[in-house]
Amino acid sequence: MPELTRRTALTATAALAAGAVAAPRAAAEEHHHASPDSFDEVYRGRRIQGRPTGGHHGGYRVTVDGVELHVMRNADGTWISVVSHYDPVPTPRAAARAAVDELQGARLLPFPAN
Numbered sequence: 001m002p003e004l005t006r007r008t009a010l011t012a013t014a015a016l017a018a019g020a021v022a023a024p025r026a027a028a029e030e031h032h033h034a035s036p037d038s039f040d041e042v043y044r045g046r047r048i049q050g051r052p053t054g055g056h057h058g059g060y061r062v063t064v065d066g067v068e069l070h071v072m073r074n075a076d077g078t079w080i081s082v083v084s085h086y087d088p089v090p091t092p093r094a095a096a097r098a099a100v101d102e103l104q105g106a107r108l109l110p111f112p113a114n
Contacts, residue, residue, distance in 0.1 A: 036060060039093045046103075048096040062096050064103075070111040071095050082111050 035058060038051040046065055053059035062069045062081070070082040071092050078088035083099035099108070 036092050039096075041093075043097050044100050046100045048093070048100065050092045050096060060092050062092050064096060064099060064108045067108045067110055069096060069099050069108060083108070 035052050036050070038049075040049045041047075048062070048064055050060060050062040050071075053061050058073070060071060060073070062071045071079055072081075073079055074088055076088075078090060079092050079095040080086075080088050081095040081099050084095070084102045087098060089095050089098055
């Protein structure tokens with residue numbers, strides 16, 4: 001068995017790190033052009049729903065207990081919400097779940113249109 005050298009260990013570590021960065025990016029790019037599916041579920045006691053709105057921009061509507069949660073798709077295909085906009089997630093469902101987690105039982109207030 002060949003002896004493990006510092007150079008070999010560093011090269012292997014760099015290769016693993018590059019793969020770890022590329023995998024999420026590839027997954028996000030894979031979802032970039034696909035329209036997310038509709039969902040309707042109870043998550044941690046809160047009803048979360050989402051559906052495509054049609055339109056030419058591929059909009060998506062998400063609600064938490066009937067109150068709209070403003071979500072937005074990033075250029076890399078990830079999603080953010082007005083509640084958890086510093087933590088991009090792969091789908092609108094994941095954005096709704098992250099918002100419920102962040103709210104910690106608090107009620108979602110309507111986001112002003114202007």
